[in-house]
Amino acid sequence: MSCATWVHNFIMHRLHDKKLIDDAAILEVIHSTSNVITQRGFDEGGGPNFNPYALGFA
8 A cells, every 4th residue: 555545544543542533433444445445457447457555455
């Protein structure tokens, strides 16, 4: 994942660990991050097949 995505994910998980945000908020973060870092297969159409946000999970 890109640096900005990683930092956001790290911060949000720390807030959750410290009970500063609830379970619903962290689930929303996980859902949003999953949508951002989804990497399409090389044979799928619809635009570029390279997602820079997915690098850390590849």
